[in-house]
Amino acid sequence: MSTLLEIEGLEVTFGRTAAVRGASFRVERGETHCLVGESGCGKSVSALAVMSLLARGGQRSAKKMSFAGTDLTSLSDREMARIRGNRMAMIFQEPMTSLNPAFTIGSQMAEVMTRHKGGSRAAALDRAAELMARVGITAPGMRLGQFPHQLSGGLRQRVMIAMALMCDPELLIADEPTTALDVTVQAQILRLLAGLKRELGLSILLITHDLGIVARVADHVSVMYAGEVVERAPTAELFRAPQHPYTRGLLSCVPVPGRVQRDRPLGSIPGVVPAIGAGFAGCAFRSRCGHADETCTRAIPRRQAGDAHDYLCRLEPDWAEPQPA
Amino acid sequence: MTAAIEVQNLRCEFRVRTGVMSQEKRVIAVDNVTFSVPAGSVLGVVGESGCGKSTLARLILGLLKPTAGTVLVDGRSLFDLDRKARARLIQPVFQDPFASLNPRRRIKDIVALPLAAQGTFSRGEIERRVGGILERVGLSAAMGERMPAQLSGGQRQRAAIARALVLEPRIVICDEPTSALDVSVQAQILNLLADLRRDLGLTYLFISHNLAVVEHVASEVAVMYLGRFVERNETDALFRTPRHPYTKALLESVLTPEPGKGVPDIGLGDTMPDPSNIPPGCRFNPRCRIAVERCRHETPTPMVRPPAGMVECHLA
Ligand SMILES: Nc1ncnc2c1ncn2[C@@H]1O[C@H](COP(=O)(O)OP(=O)(O)OP(=O)(O)O)[C@@H](O)[C@H]1O
Ligand SMILES: Nc1ncnc2c1ncn2[C@@H]1O[C@H](COP(=O)(O)OP(=O)(O)OP(=O)(O)O)[C@@H](O)[C@H]1O
Ligand code: SF4
Ligand code: SF4
Ligand SMILES: [Mg+2]
Ligand SMILES: [Mg+2]
Numbered sequence: 001m002s003t004l005l006e007i008e009g010l011e012v013t014f015g016r017t018a019a020v021r022g023a024s025f026r027v028e029r030g031e032t033h034c035l036v037g038e039s040g041c042g043k044s045v046s047a048l049a050v051m052s053l054l055a056r057g058g059q060r061s062a063k064k065m066s067f068a069g070t071d072l073t074s075l076s077d078r079e080m081a082r083i084r085g086n087r088m089a090m091i092f093q094e095p096m097t098s099l100n101p102a103f104t105i106g107s108q109m110a111e112v113m114t115r116h117k118g119g120s121r122a123a124a125l126d127r128a129a130e131l132m133a134r135v136g137i138t139a140p141g142m143r144l145g146q147f148p149h150q151l152s153g154g155l156r157q158r159v160m161i162a163m164a165l166m167c168d169p170e171l172l173i174a175d176e177p178t179t180a181l182d183v184t185v186q187a188q189i190l191r192l193l194a195g196l197k198r199e200l201g202l203s204i205l206l207i208t209h210d211l212g213i214v215a216r217v218a219d220h221v222s223v224m225y226a227g228e229v230v231e232r233a234p235t236a237e238l239f240r241a242p243q244h245p246y247t248r249g250l251l252s253c254v255p256v257p258g259r260v261q262r263d264r265p266l267g268s269i270p271g272v273v274p275a276i277g278a279g280f281a282g283c284a285f286r287s288r289c290g291h292a293d294e295t296c297t298r299a300i301p302r303r304q305a306g307d308a309h310d311y312l313c314r315l316e317p318d319w320a321e322p323q324p325a
Numbered sequence: 326m327t328a329a330i331e332v333q334n335l336r337c338e339f340r341v342r343t344g345v346m347s348q349e350k351r352v353i354a355v356d357n358v359t360f361s362v363p364a365g366s367v368l369g370v371v372g373e374s375g376c377g378k379s380t381l382a383r384l385i386l387g388l389l390k391p392t393a394g395t396v397l398v399d400g401r402s403l404f405d406l407d408r409k410a411r412a413r414l415i416q417p418v419f420q421d422p423f424a425s426l427n428p429r430r431r432i433k434d435i436v437a438l439p440l441a442a443q444g445t446f447s448r449g450e451i452e453r454r455v456g457g458i459l460e461r462v463g464l465s466a467a468m469g470e471r472m473p474a475q476l477s478g479g480q481r482q483r484a485a486i487a488r489a490l491v492l493e494p495r496i497v498i499c500d501e502p503t504s505a506l507d508v509s510v511q512a513q514i515l516n517l518l519a520d521l522r523r524d525l526g527l528t529y530l531f532i533s534h535n536l537a538v539v540e541h542v543a544s545e546v547a548v549m550y551l552g553r554f555v556e557r558n559e560t561d562a563l564f565r566t567p568r569h570p571y572t573k574a575l576l577e578s579v580l581t582p583e584p585g586k587g588v589p590d591i592g593l594g595d596t597m598p599d600p601s602n603i604p605p606g607c608r609f610n611p612r613c614r615i616a617v618e619r620c621r622h623e624t625p626t627p628m629v630r631p632p633a634g635m636v637e638c639h640l641a
Contacts, residue, residue, distance in 0.1 A: 154374020
C-alpha cells in the first residue's frame with residue numbers, strides 16, 4: 001500500500017487558541033481512515049488545514065503535509081485551487097455553509113464540474129443527475145431545479161456527497177457525512193462509499209464521532225483529543241485493545257439500542273476539554289484522567305502497542321484498570 | 326392528565342416548481358397526523374430523512390401554517406399567544422446550529438436574548454442565568470465571548486441548547502439536538518435534559534436518528550414514514566417488539582461498534598421515497614419485503630394492537 005496523504009506535526013492556531021497541536025496521521029491509498037474524538041478537539045480544523053480552507057485568522061504549520069507526493073505546504077493558492085474540489089474533495093460538516101442559497105442545486109453542481117474539467121453545462125447536469133440517483137435521491141430532475149432551503153437536512157447532505165464526487169477525486173474528506181441522516185440512509189451512503197472505494201480506489205478520510213460507523217467502515221483510526229492525535233491503530237485492534245485512557249473512556253460510553261439502561265444516566269467522561277493556550281505542557285487529558293500523576297505534567301512519550309498502533313500516555317502498553325477492592 | 330401537545334388531522338403541503346415550463350408539484354410533508362403528548366413525557370420521533378419530522382416540529386412551534394388540521398400547545402393555539410408568552414411556553418433546538426445562531430453576535434448574547442426579550446429580568450439576573458446554563462451545557466465562560474464561527478460544530482450545538490433552555494420553557498421541541506456531538510458530550514447533554522425534565526416537569530418532542538438515544542430519553546416513540554406515523558408505542562415495547570416492517574428495518578440498520586461486521590444491506594432497495602409521488606395502497610409497499618397484493622391498492626388504517634401502541638400495516 002502506498003500513502004496518499006501524510007500529515008506530520010500539524011499545528012493550527014487562531015490567535016491565542018491552539019486548535020491543532022502537532023497532529024500526525026496518514027491515509028493510505030484505497031483505505032478509509034477515520035478521525036474521531038471529542039467535540040472541539042480539532043478534527044474539522046485539521047481537515048480544513050489540509051484543504052487550505054482555514055477561516056480567517058487561522059495559522060497553519062506542519063513538519064510534513066504531502067498529497068500523492070506533492071508537498072502541499074509549497075503550493076500557491078492557484079495550484080491548491082486546482083487540486084481542491086478536483087483531486088481532493090470535501091464534504092463539509094454543515095451543508096448549508098457550503099451550498100449557496102441563491103443558486104439551484106443543479107447550477108452549483110454543474111459549476112464544480114465545468115470549472116475543473118470543462119465540458120458543457122448539459123453534460124455536467126447529466127452527471128449531476130446520475131450521481132444524485134447513486135446517492136439515493138429520487139426524482140433528481142426535480143431536485144436539480146430546487147434551492148437548498150427547499151430540501152430536508154438529509155437531502156442536502158446527499159447533495160453534498162454527490163457534489164464532492166463530481167470530479168472523481170482521489171481523496172474524499174468527509175466531515176460527519178451521515179450525522180444528518182437516518183440509519184437506513186446512513187447504511188446506504190456508507191455502502192455507496194465502500195463501493196466507490198472498491199471500484200475506483202477512492203481513499204477516504206472520514207471524520208465522525210459515531211464509533212459504530214468507525215467499527216464498520218474504517219481500516220485505520222486516529223483518535224484526537226485537544227488538538228493532538230492521542231492514539232492510532234488498525235480498527236479491530238483499537239476496539240479490542242484500546243490503550244489511551246481517553247479512548248477507553250470513549251468506547252465505554254457508546255449506547256447501543258436494546259442494551260440501554262433507561263433508569264440510569266448515560267455514561268460519559270466527566271469534565272470538559274480544558275482551554276489550551278500557548279506554552280501548555282504535558283498531557284491535555286490529565287484534568288479528566290483517573291490515572292494522572294505528576295509525571296503527566298511533563299512531556300509524554302508516544303508508546304508503541306503494535307506494528308501500526310501507538311498512543312500518547314505515560315502508561316505502559318496493556319496497562320490494567322485497577323480492580324475495585 | 327392534560328396534553329402538552331395535541332395534534333389533530335395535521336397536514337402540510339408544499340408546492341414546488343421544478344423549472345420555468347414544468348408543472349407545479351405537491352410535496353406532502355405531513356399527511357393527516359393525529360397524536361398527543363402528555364405533559365411531562367417525551368415523545369421520540371424517528372424516521373427516514375425527508376419524511377417530514379422537521380416540518381412537524383415547525384408546525385408545532387407555529388413557525389409554519391398547516392394546510393389542514395390543528396395543533397394545540399398546553400390547550401391553546403400558539404397563534405393566539407403573544408411572542409413573549411410563546412417563548413416561555415415552548416422553545417426549539419434545531420438541527421443545524423450554524424443556520425440558527427446569529428453570526429454577528431457573541432455566544433453569551435445569543436443565549437441571553439430570550440431573557441432580554443422578556444423585559445422582566447435585571448441585567449445581573451440575566452448574567453447569572455446565562456453563566457449557569459453555559460456551564461450546564463459544558464461551555465466555558467471564555468467560549469461565551471466568542472462568535473459562532475469560532476466554535477466547533479458541537480460547541481455551537483451546545484450554545485443552541487443553552488439558548489433554548491435559558492428561559493426554562495414548559496415544552497422543548499428538539500430536532501436532532503445531539504447529532505453533532507460526540508458520545509461523551511452527547512451523554513452530558515441528554516443527562517442534563519433528563520434532569521431538567523425531572524426537576525421542572527418539562528415535556529419534550531425529541532426528533533433523532535440515533536435510536537439508542539431515543540430509547541434512552543423517550544417515554545413513547547413514533548416512527549414516521551412519508552409524512553405519516555406508521556407505528557407508535559411505549560419505548561420498551563417498540564424496541565422489543567417492533568411491528569411495522571419499516572420499524573424493523575430501522576432497528577436492523579443500527580451500526581453497533583463491532584469491527585469487521587461491515588454495513589448491513591437491509592433490503593430496502595436503493596431508491597428513496599418521494600413525497601411528491603406517494604404510492605397508492607400502503608405507502609411503504611414498493612420497499613416492503615413482505616408486501617402482498619392487497620398492499621398495492623388498499624391503504625392500511627391505524628390499528629391498535631394490545632396491550633398498547635398503534636401500527637399501520639395489513640400484516641402486523
Ligand atoms: N475560526 C475559528 N476561530 C477561533 N477558534 C476556532 C475557529 N474554528 C475552530 N476554532 C476552535 O478550534 C477548536 C477545534 O475546532 P474543530 O471545529 O476542529 O472541532 P471538531 O473536532 O471538528 O469538533 P466537532 O466534533 O464539534 O465538529 C475548537 O475549540 C474551536 O472552538
Ligand atoms: N420550504 C419547503 N419547500 C418545499 N419543500 C419543502 C420545504 N420544506 C420541506 N420540504 C420538503 O418536505 C419534505 C419533508 O422535509 P422535512 O425537512 O420535514 O424532513 P425531515 O424528516 O426533517 O428530514 P431530515 O431527517 O432529513 O431532516 C422533504 O421532501 C422536503 O424536501
Ligand atoms: S499521560 Fe497521564 S493524564 Fe494523560 S492519559 Fe496518560 S495517565 Fe492519563
Ligand atoms: S401494509 Fe403491506 S406493504 Fe405496508 S408495511 Fe404492511 S406488509 Fe408492508
Ligand atoms: Mg467538526
Ligand atoms: Mg429534519
